[in-house]
Amino acid sequence: MRLTAKGRYAVTAMLDLAVHEDEGPISLADISRRQGISLSYLEQLFAKLRKHELVNSVRGPGGGYQLSRAANQIFVAEIVDSVDENVDATKCSGRADCQHGEMCLSHQLWSELSDQIHQFLAGIDLASIITKREVAQIAARQDAVQERVQEDIIDEIVKIPALAEG
Amino acid sequence: MRLTAKGRYAVTAMLDLAVHEDEGPISLADISRRQGISLSYLEQLFAKLRKHELVNSVRGPGGGYQLSRAANQIFVAEIVDSVDENVDATKCSGRADCQHGEMCLSHQLWSELSDQIHQFLAGIDLASIITKREVAQIAARQDAVQERVQEDIIDEIVKIPALAEG
DNA sequence: CCTATTCCCGACTATTTTAGTCAACTAAAT
């Protein structure tokens, strides 16, 4: 799981779509103007969002993009994953200098951490972000999530194979 | 909050320090060898970790780096923040095209999300990652024992004449 | 049909970040 400005742009744009959901298709030009993201860059991002079926497109005058599902069925993790195209995965599987295990340990520790962040973002949908804008509500709900997630990560970490000597 | 390979390297290196905590100062050369990170790149990362007082340095032969605090007092979020040097903050504070508010809404939504991720990582310390893993090793060993016992029982069962099929 | 709008697509480019190199230097231990 990577978190960069690219993902933020995508989530921002999707939030814009969700907010203006009832106005019919929203053109990228509108999003560009409202969110301060260049049109061409939005085109690249939406090509990926469309490929991952998070949005539908409508061509022609009055056309634009719409959410492919209800806003409460689209989760932040999906959006970030769509535009980040994460390729690397474990990164040390099958590598020679990973044989003595210590390196794999760290990789896996990070991987588990990353998975937990992913789960965290997989639990947050666009609608909940928009409708529950009161900070206290969001914070309270996510504290509960956070607690569970932290227990989970410990559970996952204890499954990691033994560490080689220093 | 950004999550990239850079932060992963830093966390990996800090985990290495924590694991070998009782061996005195750990040289970057050791970490480089064990974790497969280039020495010079580690130097850059540790310059920042040192600046943020997450590690202490010891010069000369037998020198190296040590955690500046107990491993259970060093949290993943601190490490990531140290090497990422996040500068941008709100990014739209005081900008002209943010006057009509809509852009600021999205920025703020993302900002809140980002804060939650940060809080999540701020709750995970190095020690909890490592100590729980040791518990796991014991558990894994016991699992292995239990497995063998079960196999033995099955071996015995198949030898019972009454169960032999015609 | 024509035309404006808008998505669609690929190639291209500039900037920034990542990751790493190199070299010279300082501190300390033997």
Add this chain to the structure above:
DNA sequence: ATTTAGTTGACTAAAATAGTCGGGAATAGG
């Protein structure tokens, strides 16, 4: 003194990010 190892800064190659450009193709309205 010599060796080990941190400290610093300048430099570079490669990748990702962010954006540009130019042409398409679909479609609504006239």
